[in-house]
Amino acid sequence: MSTESTARQAYPAPDGVLIGHLTPGSEAWDEARAGLCITATEIAAVMGLSPWQSPFSLWHKKAGLPTPPFEMSSPIEWGTRLEEPVADKWQDEHPGFLAAPAGTWHNRDREWQRATPDRLIYPQPAGEFEVPDQAIALLEVKTSPFGDDWGPTGSDEIPVHYRCQIQWQLDTLGLKVCHVALLVSGHDYREYTVEYDEADAKLLRKTAAEFLRTVDAGERPPIDGADATYRTIRVQPDGMEDRDVEISFGLVCRWDDAYQALAKASADLTQVRGEVLDLIGNGKRAVCEERRIAYRTVRDGKTYSLNPYKQKDTAA
Known part of the structure; x- marks a missing residue:
């Protein structure tokens, strides 16, 4: 209506x-x-x-x-x-x-x-x-x-x-x-x-x-x-002023640590995705004790993507 x-x-x-x-x-x-x-x-x-x-x-x-x-x-x-x-x-x-x-x-x-x-x-x-x-x-x-x-x-x-x-x-x-x-x-x-x-x-x-x-x-x-x-933070400014903004040393440390962790996590994720995809081969899904872990999509016979299954929040 x-x-x-x-x-x-x-x-x-x-x-x-x-x-x-x-x-x-x-x-x-x-x-x-x-x-x-x-x-x-x-x-x-x-x-x-x-x-x-x-x-x-x-x-x-x-x-x-x-x-x-x-x-x-x-x-x-x-x-x-x-x-x-x-x-x-x-x-x-x-x-x-x-x-x-x-x-x-x-x-x-x-x-x-x-x-x-x-x-x-x-x-x-x-x-x-x-x-x-x-x-x-x-x-x-x-x-x-x-x-x-x-x-x-x-x-x-x-x-x-x-x-x-x-x-x-x-x-x-x-x-x-x-x-x-x-x-x-x-x-x-x-x-x-x-x-x-x-x-x-x-x-x-x-x-x-x-x-x-x-x-x-x-x-x-x-x-x-x-x-x-x-x-949301990205859309708050309505322009740009040519000036420096001082931030705390503690925040800089968190910035550096987060980017270093991201680089390592990215490499680890790429490696584990490769291992999982290698084991799947021509299959569709990776499972472990009836739990679905990831699924493979295909285009023109070749792997297009490997996607994780969402896991239920058992604490909810």
Whole structure:
């Protein structure tokens, strides 16, 4: 749905207030996500668990400071394109329910807590013109090239940044269950069920409220090693002055040590990649005791790349 309106109401969620059905990237969409609020796609960054954002980069965005421009990657593009057919597949598998576009919501008691779930799930109306009952669950649609960071279908084993997103959505709308429809490699369909965790939701709220306090107070987070942090720092200057800037001796030592370690690590990585690729030969994957270590891609019969499998964070 692309109409921007608060008049077209979705059917109610227990603790959610509908802001509207907003077109992603539109002015109204940006306004609903700007300023001192935290959305479901941002909460993992607040927790330091996002693959795409860091607390540092998100803090600059919320403070209205320069941030790197959004780049439409291939996974993001195809995830967006495939959302509707994957949601349709979930609907086909669950004929007793209706999965409808959800819109953007804020919590009834905390307007700064916002979420835009992919779908709201209702009991299927008996008649064509009957109104669905209150929403009973959420549906999130995801895609993955390999699915190695996901558990078996039917479980609740999903990547931790998506778990943060889902807990935030459930807490925002006051719902207890989120179903996840996942498409792996364009053909492997899986389903997961994530239940509301009150303790996790409380921790998310507490951390988010403190994060917003630091934004309001101008207390910038420390610089960390995330790529998003470095890219954010890069866009802060708006020119160049021909002058020297003195830095500390301790920072220089860390600079020298890091580059020396990088050179050694690069050589070690090249060597171990060569050994693994040599053993794979014409095979596709390197494994160790049922753990997948790396996979080989081929073009014109020759090795094009050797890629590591993502390993699950057993501590999450």
